Amino acid sequence: MTTTAPTRPDGTGPTPADVVAEAARRRTFAVISHPDAGKSTLTEALALHARVIGQAGAVHGKAGRRGTVSDWMDMEKARGISITSAALQFSYRDTVVNLLDTPGHADFSEDTYRVLTAVDAAVMLVDAAKGLETQTMKLFAVCRHRGIPVVTVVNKWDRPGRDALALMDEVAERTGLTPTPLTWPVGIAGDFRGVLDRRDGGYRRYTRTAGGATVAPEELLSPAEAAAREPDAWARACEEADLLAATSGEHDQDLFLSGVTTPVLFASAISNFGVGALLDVLVDLAPAPAGRPDTDGTPRPVDAPFSAFVFKVQSGMDAAHRDRLAYIRICSGVFERGMVVTHGPTGRPFATKYAQHVFGRERESIDVAYPGDVVGLVNASALHVGDTLYAGRPVAFPPLTTFAPEHFAVVRSLETAKHKQFRRGIEQLESEGVVQVLRSDRRGEQAPVFAVVGPMQFEVATHRMEHEFHAPVRLEPLPYTLAMRTDEASVAGITATTGTEVVQRSDGELLALFTTKWVMGVVRNGKPGLTLEPLVAAQLG
Numbered sequence: 001m002t003t004t005a006p007t008r009p010d011g012t013g014p015t016p017a018d019v020v021a022e023a024a025r026r027r028t029f030a031v032i033s034h035p036d037a038g039k040s041t042l043t044e045a046l047a048l049h050a051r052v053i054g055q056a057g058a059v060h061g062k063a064g065r066r067g068t069v070s071d072w073m074d075m076e077k078a079r080g081i082s083i084t085s086a087a088l089q090f091s092y093r094d095t096v097v098n099l100l101d102t103p104g105h106a107d108f109s110e111d112t113y114r115v116l117t118a119v120d121a122a123v124m125l126v127d128a129a130k131g132l133e134t135q136t137m138k139l140f141a142v143c144r145h146r147g148i149p150v151v152t153v154v155n156k157w158d159r160p161g162r163d164a165l166a167l168m169d170e171v172a173e174r175t176g177l178t179p180t181p182l183t184w185p186v187g188i189a190g191d192f193r194g195v196l197d198r199r200d201g202g203y204r205r206y207t208r209t210a211g212g213a214t215v216a217p218e219e220l221l222s223p224a225e226a227a228a229r230e231p232d233a234w235a236r237a238c239e240e241a242d243l244l245a246a247t248s249g250e251h252d253q254d255l256f257l258s259g260v261t262t263p264v265l266f267a268s269a270i271s272n273f274g275v276g277a278l279l280d281v282l283v284d285l286a287p288a289p290a291g292r293p294d295t296d297g298t299p300r301p302v303d304a305p306f307s308a309f310v311f312k313v314q315s316g317m318d319a320a321h322r323d324r325l326a327y328i329r330i331c332s333g334v335f336e337r338g339m340v341v342t343h344g345p346t347g348r349p350f351a352t353k354y355a356q357h358v359f360g361r362e363r364e365s366i367d368v369a370y371p372g373d374v375v376g377l378v379n380a381s382a383l384h385v386g387d388t389l390y391a392g393r394p395v396a397f398p399p400l401t402t403f404a405p406e407h408f409a410v411v412r413s414l415e416t417a418k419h420k421q422f423r424r425g426i427e428q429l430e431s432e433g434v435v436q437v438l439r440s441d442r443r444g445e446q447a448p449v450f451a452v453v454g455p456m457q458f459e460v461a462t463h464r465m466e467h468e469f470h471a472p473v474r475l476e477p478l479p480y481t482l483a484m485r486t487d488e489a490s491v492a493g494i495t496a497t498t499g500t501e502v503v504q505r506s507d508g509e510l511l512a513l514f515t516t517k518w519v520m521g522v523v524r525n526g527k528p529g530l531t532l533e534p535l536v537a538a539q540l541g
């Protein structure tokens, strides 16, 4: 096994101390929120601010303008929504930022959930006009469960919206996190002039650029200058900041890291206002990668030999090559392209010849990467979501939980001659986790069942079967709404009642499907010895 680390001029590779230093300058975070809050727009604004892209696409879906850098799929461009998460990596100040843009729609929450297993912090967007929506609350719950510190950004302050103090009350009441605003808006929602920086009392005044396509110039003014420049808006901001001092606390790093408080910033992603302040906050306050706990709960230190896990598999990113990309998050050690590592689930060697940094749809080869980095491995057909990779001392990270599906449909090929493409497409969608695929002897290979958390996943699967795998399909909805884990011994007892079926998932799990909770109750009460267990992540969803 070759695990040679990159060499320096004197012939030595990175030492554990080098790895610790590299990890310390990584920030890996996800942008999450309810649909349409501006995650993809903010992702692009962050990249623009770090000067990795020259111009923002600004509005996707508009004729003649390209989509945001992270929304690359045809369906995403057509609808102006994100369907899968996307990764960007760039340098800012002395830091390497790994940023994951997630889809906001509840139907794709499994994808968002997987991304949250791969990050050290989250940026939660709140729409200035809409406040906290149900989906936002669920994501907060996932962050809390995983111990991920959250930075809150109130976005779209350029548009009429709520009162800033009322929004803070809402964050506090509904999330249980104490908001500690770092900046406070000068100008009400819809009249965004800049922010009062509560850390130094100064005024960051923003200037709009045409269409928000370039970085918004920022002036730093003293309180006296601010008062002279914007007498009314500044006075109001100061008054509100005084009120805040009485109600919300000041930023406290330990309380933030332990999930008690959430620093708050005000922004307008589309005009690039407040974006630089956010990047600075991420660099200064968000945690660097720390040792990831293995299946026994023992953390593997960042300077241990290489380890990583697969949190996402995606194909069809590059129409010309039709390749398949497995995204790994590096947990420990040095990654060097070409090194041969061990694939945890099979124990087989895995050569990492084609490793790339991903930038939305674009990619470039990488030679070396460190803990916190997200790396794309090309044509890694052996890799599945949740798999551990390691070099040296073996490690297994806990598998990623899948959500309990709530919608089910039989999928059939519309063109029988295309059974090969049909099979390949189904396998691919399954290994990416686009849908769960359930099978049974009764239904046969020609008619597997797609199981999903939200119906839009069906649309994505159908679209990709036709356009990517050239195997158009028809879906026949099934009446089930509930899936429980069961075992072989319970099958006969379950299927004796109508409104039930037992099928097998590709991970070997037997799932009992029920049309309603009531039917499940009848089965359970009728035969108390049956195995019927809830699927793990259902409560998080």
Ligand SMILES: Nc1nc2c(ncn2[C@@H]2O[C@H](COP(=O)(O)OP(=O)(O)OP(=O)(O)O)[C@@H](O)[C@H]2O)c(=O)[nH]1
Pocket (backbone or CB within 6 Å): 033, 034, 035, 036, 037, 038, 039, 040, 041, 042, 058, 059, 060, 080, 081, 082, 083, 102, 103, 104, 105, 155, 156, 157, 158, 159, 267, 268, 269, 270, 271
């Ligand atoms: N006025 C205003 N509009 C914004 C701002 N940020 C985003 N938008 C608009 O809001 C819409 C949604 O933006 P996206 O960035 O696609 O939102 P998203 O959160 O990524 O959406 P999903 O990924 O589908 O959940 C687009 O029309 C954006 O142009 C902002 O700061 N101000």
Ligand SMILES: [Mg+2]
Pocket (backbone or CB within 6 Å): 039, 040, 041, 071, 081, 082, 101, 102, 103, 104
């Ligand atoms: Mg988006």
